[in-house]
Amino acid sequence: MTVLDDIAQLATCPPDGADAGLIDAAALVWDAGRIVWAGPAADLPERFAEAERRSAGGRLVVPGLVDCHTHLVHAGDRADEFVERLEGTSYLDIARRGGGIQLSVRATRAASDHDLAEGARARLGAMLRQGVTTVEAKTGYGLTLDDELRVLRIYRDLGAAGPARIVPTLLAAHIVPPEFADDRDAYVRLICDEMIPVVAADGLAAFVDVFVEDSAFTAEEARSIFAAAARHGLGAKLHADQLTDTSGAALAAEVGAASADHLECVSAEGIHKLAEAGVVAVSLPIATLVLGQEPIPARRLLDAGVRVAVATDLNPGSAPSNSLGLALWLACTRQRMTPAEALRGATVEAARALRLDDGTGSLVPGSPADLAVVDAPSLATWLAGWRAEPAVRTVIGGRTVWEWSP
Ligand code: NIG
Ligand code: FE
Secondary structure: OEEEEEEEEEEOOOOOOOOOOEEEEEEEEEEOOEEEEEEEHHHOOHHHOOOEEEEEEEEEEEEOEEEOOOOOOOOOOOHHHHHHHHOOOOHHHHHHOOOOHHHHHHHHHHOOHHHHHHHHHHHHHHHHOOOEEEEEEEOOOOOOHHHHHHHHHHHHHHHHHOOOEEEEEEEEEOOOOHHHOOOHHHHHHHHHHHHHHHHHHOOOOOEEEEEEOOOOEOHHHHHHHHHHHHHOOOEEEEEEOOOOOOOHHHHHHHOOOOEEEEOOOOOHHHHHHHHHHOOEEEEOHHHHHHOOOOOOOHHHHHHOOOOEEEOOOOOOOOOOOOOHHHHHHHHHHOOOOOHHHHHHHOOHHHHHHOOOOOOOOOOOOOOEOOEEEEOOOOHHHHHOOOOOOOEEEEEEOOEEEEEOOO
């Protein structure tokens, strides 16, 4: 049993409600990897008097951050395209001529298992040092049965090795790979009839994601892919209404998706449908910024009763950053979310977007003891600015997995 005290401010992010559950001058107690008590230090029950004590050093303590949308495994470098975009070529024009996602697919297929795994491990390590404890990780740069499976096996192995918790997603429907350009239906059949059954049978993914966009998959194609996913017990996620309004939000509601992600171009009707169906909206403000788009209408989503998560979208093109802290700061500054809404978005609402119902993303009795000690006296102070590595300690399952040392 461990008591963490000298917490200047504790954010408990309770599953119900809409606030960060802030407690000043707090203490937190865990045992066997689970939270057993959280509250004002002055109220700490006598029965914990003998427990091992650790100090948060007068800092902010938050639930371990949950990055609920990443493209963690990828290879190759798209820096030339970055410069081209600055010079005026659009993301879609680059995609149409075989660059963009296709370039990353070629590089990922050519990379060895070892190099792919090492790249992902390095990115995960950097995230852990920022207080991130759970990471959703998509495929989507393999796009053959074998390449998608090997990426999922890398995720399985990374998750088994720990300490970060990994939630794997099959995104074989990222784009139609060039070898199927003349027979899109055959690729959709490959996903539905071969990839999804094998992935489900081997327990390699929790979700199936589809990029619904003019340059990727139609709503009709997505419907058959989600039907196959449902038959095999896999949840649905969508890259929806990112570059254009393709009624992706309505489709997410129709198929009962766990989340609809991006949504920069979501319509008023789409917002209404998300609210009705209880689909989490995942905002990805780094991608919005990189692609020079108007921010997701977070206030309208929140006012309509939609839960809004915040994630990095870490990928080699539209969001080449692993900084969930940066995404949080942009959620405040560009999406007009309060620090409390933003933090919930990268903890308890992100866990909801992953359908984790074991208390992940909160620090309440029963939650996993996953937390970050942030070098700020309060949540508002942290998110009023941006720092590359805000955490000084990351704890997963009650075990310190990283600690800053001067
Ligand atoms: O989430 N929208 C599609 N997929 C990624 C982009 C991936 C890439 O550019 O490689 C995204 O933004
Ligand atoms: Fe994405």
